[in-house]
Amino acid sequence: MAAGRGEFFRNLMEGLQRQPAKQAPEIRQPNHGRGRPRPGGRFARQGRGFSGHRRNERQKKVSSRSLGSGTEASYHPSCPGPPKNVSQIKSPPWKLNLLETLPSEILVKILSYLDPSSLFCVSHVSRLLHRLSNDDVLWQRIYVSEFGSRTWKPKTSDKCVVVEDTAQMEDCSASRWKKLYFKSMAGHEMNKWRKDLRDINPYTGLPRQTEWVLRNLNVSWELTLCDRLGRERMLEQSKAHFFESSVIVHWSGGIDLKFHHISTIQLHGVRKEPQRSHKTRKPNWRSLILELDTEPPYLYLGKDRLMKLVLLQLGVIVGIWRGKNQVAFIMISLHFHKLVERSLLGSPACPYSESVVLSPVVDSDPELGLHGYTLHFVLHNTGTEIMSGHFQQLFCRKGQIRRELVELRVIRRTSLSQHRSLSGSIKLPWKGEELEGAVENCCIMSLTLLDEFQKPFWCVSTPIHITMAKRTVSFDYSGHDFQMLYRNPDGEVKMLLVWLEEQKQFFLIGLTVCVPVAKVNKRFNREY
Incomplete structure (x- = not known):
């Protein structure tokens, strides 16, 4: 065995050291045969009398002929030099671009x-x-x-600027x-639904066909929940409850998150295009409406034996199972003012920004911006309307401006003829995947304040809850006194209520709406 291996390696070295005279370096093919190599570069079972020298000569002839014509072979990197006409080398048929x-x-x-x-x-x-x-x-x-x-007809903006870059040209x-x-x-496409929104309801000051346009365009709303680890979860709306000036959107399935694990909440308006086939699915356009961080402090609206309601910023209600800290549902109230534009014309990362239209400056009116306001005020829940009112010719004199706020007294507690009764009890129904209930003493407030020119000045739709009054608010009714307060940088709302035990209902005996003086000055170009 040792003698056989020694003879094999000795013959192999002799064959490698033997070089033919005036011969280009050959490209040796792997030996797939099992025969023993022989001196002179010939191998057993490689061919019938075909020597390595003859094979190299044939390869040289083929290479020289192919490089001369440029049509029979392609350049190989192992050749001693680059071909003279590389551009004439044709690619294989299977590599050609037929287009x-x-x-x-x-x-x-x-x-x-x-x-x-x-x-x-x-x-x-x-x-x-x-x-x-x-x-x-x-x-x-x-x-x-x-x-x-x-x-x-080309315009000036359509003309191209002289550039040197070919790609830019x-x-x-x-x-x-x-x-x-x-x-x-x-x-x-935009003019279709904008034309439908031109019909303004004089009672609310909002377009009449807002709900019809949203349904016709197949607009829905989606939530994106991001947890502390950066993972996102998208939720499609479960229900939408439409009212005169607002819509309440409800999500109640597939959340499976604890409340303290949620870091951010994003609301997108989504227009779903009709699918022509179940096999082809086109991406839907998403418009960012609001984005908020779930950071404390929170406002607790109320609770029942199964659920407690937490109010976040911008009117977002989170229902949490008591004792588990598990999110059961999320509810958001959206005002109709520019809701179609906010749901369609924004981008996935940036909300729609409304162009500010300033009211005309009238120098003949020294108190412009302090009178002529109109208020449409609604209290409701997810199913019924509790109270609705339309109030005109609201005003505030210069001497009545306090705490940098313009106070518009809508219902005065000293005027019994202005007091309003609230139908039924104030409560906010909720519904989970399998259970349902209602939390007492909270509801939704939708407010639309129009300026002197009947243009929306302040629009808000948000949850609100009842608290006990610190002092007696009325001496004309024998009952418990309550109040409802709402405050944000755009304005304040204060309501005074009395609970009549015999009638089993609330009476609204005071309503005051306050707007910042800075907002009035900016809108009417004043310096109050």
């Missing part, structure tokens, strides 16, 4: 059968398709078929008809 072999006219004809959305997606496949899919004639036909004929020379088509489509 590049077709004339541009045929490709444009093929692209003309695509719809605009598919054509837009195809433009991101390659540079060739990007250039052809931006053809002006192609997009002009699409525009004419959708909106009718139009003569193109290609972007600048993109189809003007394509830009016009998408601009017209966005405006056409």
